[in-house]
Amino acid sequence: MAVAMTTFLQGAITIMSSFAAKDLGMSTAEVSWMNSGTSLTSGALLLFFGSIADLFGRKSMFIGSMFMFAVVSLGAGFSKTGDTIPKQTFNKQALKKLDLPGTLLTMAGVGMFCAALSLGGDAPQGWKTPYVLVLLIIGILLIAAFVVWEIKYEHAMIDMKIWLDKDFSLLFVIISFGFLGFPVFNFWIALYFQVELHMNAILTGVHMLPMVVCGLTANFTAAAVQHRVSNKLLTGTGAAALVISFTVAAVQRTGDSYWAFSFPALCLCVIGVDFQFIVANMYVLSSMPLNKQSIAGSLLQTVTRLATSVGYGVATAIFDAVKKSPATSGYYANNAIQPYAAVFWFAAASAVPGLLLVPFLKVGTQGHAGDTGRVRRRASDRSEGEESAVESSHVGSADDGGEKGTGVRQNVSTGV
Template sequence: MATVEMAAAPVAPASAVNNMVDEKGVVPCAVEIANPEGRPACFKSTIQEVLFVLTATMAIAMGAFLSGAVSVISASVGADLGMTTAEITWMSSANTLAGGAFLLLFGKLADCFGRKSMFVGSLFIFAVFSLAAGFSKTPIVLDVLNGMMGLTTAASVPPAQGLLGTIYEKPSKRKNAAFACFSAGNPLGFVIGTIFSGIASDLFNWRASFFLLAIIYLVFSILAMFTVPKDTTPKEPFTWETFKKLDPIGVVLTIAGVGMFCAALSSGDTAPQGWRTSYIIAMLIVGALLIVAFVFWENYYPHPLVPMSIWFDKNFSLLMIVLLLGMMSFNVAEFFLALYFQEVWKWSPLTTAVHLLPMAIMGIIVNIIAAVIMHRISNKTLMLTGCFGYLLAFSLIAVNTVHSSYWAFCFPSFLLAVVGADLEFNVANLYVASSMPVHQQSIAGSIVQTITKLCQSVGFGIGTAVFNAVGRSAKEGGYWDVETKPYSAVFWFATAASGLSIVFAVFLTIGTQGGKEKEVDDDGDGDGSGGSRKIDGGLE
């Protein structure tokens, strides 16, 4: 067994390589460096590198930042604009729904036509829509603008991850650190969004939260113009052949299918006749059929939007299922807990934000630890740790009552929930990036984010239905007070989903990621010929 240096395509798990769809045949190396632990040559300084990774992190944090801001001002917005519970939850649902439906399209566009311009433009447009949201006068306008902001998040994440995947092409501890910072954006964005929004709304009003969001992303859009290196991957010409490679039928199927299915889940409980409403049933059935049709279409189309063969990699599929269940639990539980603080405990937005601060601090710590240990400790162990972190976290807040102590239940729950979110997202994100070739790095990021957004929409739909159903039938008596019962029911749903994720995580066989690349001599002759293969730090 000999240690070697790789000079071309990134190392992927053997099972992923065997099933990889490579449309271009030869994958060019975007960055040629002798030492993968050294600073990539495309950066003029370490400061530029750090600012680029920070800007990329703000891209993936965009949707979570918005959700966090909305959660902490939800009660104030609802009271000011006279919004129902359904309209309040739609502020977050519209964001995740629009983002999830268009992610695959934007991922394909970024891979074909370039990533930097789409990345910088999406940050700027998000700032514009945030500014407009601050001037909203009616619930429908605010919900629509939140949806448009979700659309821009779909345009920012794929090029951001695509750039990271090509710049940090070779497995290394440096790549682990970059992706750990990037992965932190999702869970940390929610917490930082709540803190900033809480401060702004307490000093002024809820509109200031959107104005602050606009300022932040305007600054980062300007910063991105100077810190994002030139995208050196080949670009496609604007021809009919390129149009066919965009898989227009697949795009229509995924947007319509995901959009209708998630919209039905989000609106079912508040429709005129509930889930029996005719248009809700129609959207559920048609949406599900379109998603199934999309899967069949992608298996036979020569230029698939999503290479379906990657799902034959057992670890990839299991990671996506575990991530889906975990993120569905995390986002729903944290949204309703922030709402609980305001509606039941009568905390102000700023007080709510301050009590969510431990999540941000813990998130920074966990991501630093993840960057250090992902190449040393089996990632299956890390995923199981994340699953149990979720399970304990949501169990604690599920038994909370109006008279309970924040420090006894909510505080430890926050710490454990962040352990679950950050460990799972780090492992899944890095694995997917290593499973796809350089020219499909943006679509790789789109797959992860689509799964995340889809599960958020499904989770909010189920969570809202559970909340409303229990709220209507809640009576005095028992362990929980009447006000807490509907919230507790949502937290038990999150507990059940995170507990189910453990079942799937047990079957993972993933090892470490980002360690030294090794050559395994399968034929045993010692010369590395006739059956040798490359593996990455335990992934085999």
């Protein structure tokens, strides 16, 4: 149910984006903000609420989240303008173990950075507009301050030592590059169907349906083979699928066959992102101790949400720039898809670095008993347990005889 909340929200926004823009008088930047806004707030607050889940229980967090989702969704239906803002509330209760300064630095830094990217194209003087430059510079400085704070603060949301794991860091970088382009492609191709091909909401949903079918197939396939096939291969397949998908979508022109371009692009993009996400998700959950499982899951979601927010900001700037000054010659001359194709090329370019990093991965098989390449837990998290277990095996061997001691040693070896 929790997974379906995100999918339902993104799907609803994608289908009704052009109609909301028309009825509420929203600009292109404001329409893209409907998607990037949810990703931004999720990325900024997931680690914070992951800490709350660890401290106060996951059941309470789940019930409260479902209730708030229902209330906010209902309230959004009564919006009369594109900038309707609910009344702000402030929680005065401060808990020592909650990284409130880190949360504020994340929200402010990423928010200003993404706002600058989104506003740059529509600003009076473009990227030279003072408030755009101020937002961009301050945003970068606050993000850097957040990293320093997390390294120094005793109760930091993120244990920065986990980034020393090479495969862990590589997977996060790869999936970040994938999510720079995937949500952007998903949003703008739906907008292209609605605005340029004049499809209604139902037809748009039908044309986007291949993503659902291929997504389900990709999830079942990856879950079935990830304990048998190298997860490096799955990650590489996903990265290649994303590059091919975005490239195929970018080379199409208005009037070209849906089945020749949009259909394979929609199928490949969801296969690519699902393969990468499943591998990264298993790696993250396997590398963190039990008392940090909520933070581990939040960390993966945070990275994807922040990448999505940045991707929307850059894509919006590209779309607006090309739309204002379209090319009059060349492959896309006088073709309505020109600004959309520019966004698709950005998505393809974003996915390429992820593909180039795959050869450096060393992730084997994951999941199920007996896997050969399971993510290694940090030595500091389990060294004490292993040492005490080995000592117990020797004591058992001395006191109770060879047979009992051997049994203990066998249990220790299979447990590790």
